[in-house]
Amino acid sequence: MADFDLFSRRDFMKGAGAFSAVVLAMWTGGCEACLKQIQDRPMRKNIANLSASDPIVQTYKAAVAAMKGLSSNDPRNWHNQANIHFNNCTHGNWFFLPWHRGYLLYFERICRQLTGDSKFALPYWNWTAHPAVPDVFWDTSSPLYDPNRGVTQTTQADPSWVGAPVIQNILSQTNFELFASGPPIGGQLHFATNTGMLEGNPHNNIHGWIDSSDMGSFMSPLDPVFWTHHNMLDCLWVDWNINLGNSNTNDPSWVNQQFHDFFDENGNAASITVIDTVLYPIFLYQFEPCAPNEIQSKKTKAQLQQFLKQGAPSKWQVSKHFELAQSVRAEVGKTATGSIKIEPNAFSGALESSGKTAVVLTLSEVEIPEKRDFFVRVFLGKRDVSAQTPIEDPHYAGSFAFFSDEAAMKKHQAADAAAGRPKAGFIVNITPTLRKLSQAGSLSGKALDVTLVPVPYEHRNAVGQQVILGKLDLKLASF
Numbered sequence: 459m460a461d462f463d464l465f466s467r468r469d470f471m472k473g474a475g476a477f478s479a480v481v482l483a484m485w486t487g488g489c490e491a492c493l494k495q496i497q498d499r500p501m502r503k504n505i506a507n508l509s510a511s512d513p514i515v516q517t518y519k520a521a522v523a524a525m526k527g528l529s530s531n532d533p534r535n536w537h538n539q540a541n542i543h544f545n546n547c548t549h550g551n552w553f554f555l556p557w558h559r560g561y562l563l564y565f566e567r568i569c570r571q572l573t574g575d576s577k578f579a580l581p582y583w584n585w586t587a588h589p590a591v592p593d594v595f596w597d598t599s600s601p602l603y604d605p606n607r608g609v610t611q612t613t614q615a616d617p618s619w620v621g622a623p624v625i626q627n628i629l630s631q632t633n634f635e636l637f638a639s640g641p642p643i644g645g646q647l648h649f650a651t652n653t654g655m656l657e658g659n660p661h662n663n664i665h666g667w668i669d670s671s672d673m674g675s676f677m678s679p680l681d682p683v684f685w686t687h688h689n690m691l692d693c694l695w696v697d698w699n700i701n702l703g704n705s706n707t708n709d710p711s712w713v714n715q716q717f718h719d720f721f722d723e724n725g726n727a728a729s730i731t732v733i734d735t736v737l738y739p740i741f742l743y744q745f746e747p748c749a750p751n752e753i754q755s756k757k758t759k760a761q762l763q764q765f766l767k768q769g770a771p772s773k774w775q776v777s778k779h780f781e782l783a784q785s786v787r788a789e790v791g792k793t794a795t796g797s798i799k800i801e802p803n804a805f806s807g808a809l810e811s812s813g814k815t816a817v818v819l820t821l822s823e824v825e826i827p828e829k830r831d832f833f834v835r836v837f838l839g840k841r842d843v844s845a846q847t848p849i850e851d852p853h854y855a856g857s858f859a860f861f862s863d864e865a866a867m868k869k870h871q872a873a874d875a876a877a878g879r880p881k882a883g884f885i886v887n888i889t890p891t892l893r894k895l896s897q898a899g900s901l902s903g904k905a906l907d908v909t910l911v912p913v914p915y916e917h918r919n920a921v922g923q924q925v926i927l928g929k930l931d932l933k934l935a936s937f
C-alpha cells in the first residue's frame with residue numbers, strides 16, 4: 459500500500475468531513491495494512507537532539523534545497539510556500555492552530571515527495587528543553603541557514619516565554635480559548651484580535667525575538683526554523699488536547715471552517731476542514747514527547763477519535779465584569795499602569811476553587827506597533843516594577859508579544875479603506891497571580907492595577923518603541 463494515501467484518496471471525495479469518512483472506513487473496516495500504517499505513522503522528533511548527519515536533518519536539508527531550486531511558477535517553490543503564509547495565515551484567533559497544522563502537513567508531504575523519503579517526519583524545535591536556535595540551523599553553507607536572524611547560536615529564549623513553568627501553566631488552561639486563542643473579532647482572521655496564551659506568549663515571542671525581518675514577519679516561513687517552531691506548537695496542542703484530554707471548541711463556525719490555501723506534494727490545490735485537522739495526529743503522524751512531564755492518553759483510538767470529533771463548548775459564562783476603557787501607553791524604559799475599579803472581594807470565589815472558574819484579563823484595542831523589538835510583561839497590584847523585576851515576583855501575571863507584518867498591514871489598509879491599522883487583543887488567565895496576592899494579603903479591595911512593562915529583546919535597539927492599548931477588561935468567567 460502506498461505510504462499514507464489517506465489524503466490522496468480524500469482528494470477524490472468532495473465536501474466537508476471527507477477525511478473523517480475515509481479514516482473511519484479504514485478504521486472500522488479492519489484493514490490490517492491500514493492499521494499497521496497508522497500504528498507506524500512517522501515520528502516527529504526534536505531537531506535539537508539530532509546531529510547534522512541524522513537522516514531526518516539530511517532529508518530536511520535536501521527538501522529545502524529542492525524547494526529553493528523549483529521554478530517560481532511551481533507552488534511548492536520555497537518562496538511560494540512562504541507566500542501562502544503571507545497572504546492567508548490566521549493569527550490571534552482560534553483558527554491559528556488548525557490552519558498551521560494543515561500548512562505543516564502539506565509542507566511535510568512536499569518534503570517527502572521532493573526527496574523520495576516517504577517516511578520523513580518534520581522535526582520540531584523544543585525551545586523549552588533547548589532555548590537557543592538549534593545547531594543544525596547555523597551552518598552557513600546549509601540550506602537551513604538564514605542570514606537575517608537577529609539572534610546568535612548561543613542566545614537563549616527568555617524563560618518567561620518558554621520556561622517549563624510557563625509552558626505548564628499554558629497547558630493547564632482547560633478552556634480552549636485561553637489556550638488556543640478565541641473567536642476572531644470583527645471577522646478578522648489575518649491580524650490578531652483575540653490572542654490566547656500559547657500564541658501570544660511563546661509563539662509570538664519566538665518569532666519576534668529571532669529577528670525583525672524573516673521570522674518577525676508574515677514571510678517567516680523563509681527561515682527553515684519557522685517550520686520546526688510551529689511543529690513544537692502543534693506538539694503542545696496534541697499534548698493539551700490528546701494527552702491531557704482538554705476539548706477543542708465545538709462551535710460550528712470553528713468545526714466547519716474550510717481553508718483552501720494549500721498545495722499538495724504534486725503542486726495541486728488542497729483544502730482542509732478544521733474538524734479534520736483534530737484527527738491528523740492520531741492517524742498521520744506522532745510526536746516524541748515535547749511537554750514538561752508528558753503523560754500518555756489512556757483512551758483507545760476509537761474513544762480518542764470520538765472525543766476529538768465531539769469537542770465541547772468553549773464560551774465562558776461571565777458573572778462579573780469590570781473594565782477600564784481608557785488608553786494606556788507604555789514605552790520601552792517607561793512602564794504604565796491602568797487601574798481597574800472592582801468591587802471588594804469580587805473574585806474571591808474564583809480564588810478559592812480551581813479549574814471551572816477563572817479571572818480573565820483582556821488587553822484589547824492594542825495598536826500593533828510598527829517596530830516590534832520588544833515584548834510586554836504584565837504585573838498586577840504593583841506599579842513599581844521594571845524590565846529587571848524577576849518573573850518570580852508574585853505580582854507577575856504573564857507576557858505577550860506582537861507578531862505582525864508591515865507589508866501585510868499596508869495591503870490590508872489598501873484593500874479596505876475603512877479598516878485602518880488593525881488592532882490586537884490578548885487574553886490571560888490571571889487567577890494564579892491573584893490567588894498568590896490574595897494569600898499574601900496584598901490585594902486591595904477597590905481597584906486592580908495592571909502595569910505594562912515593555913522589555914526589549916537582547917541586542918536590539920528598541921528605544922522609543924511603545925505599546926498602546928485602548929481597553930482593559932477583567933471578567934469572572936466560568937467554563
Ligand SMILES: [Cu+2]
Pocket residue numbers: 661665688
Ligand atoms: Cu508563527
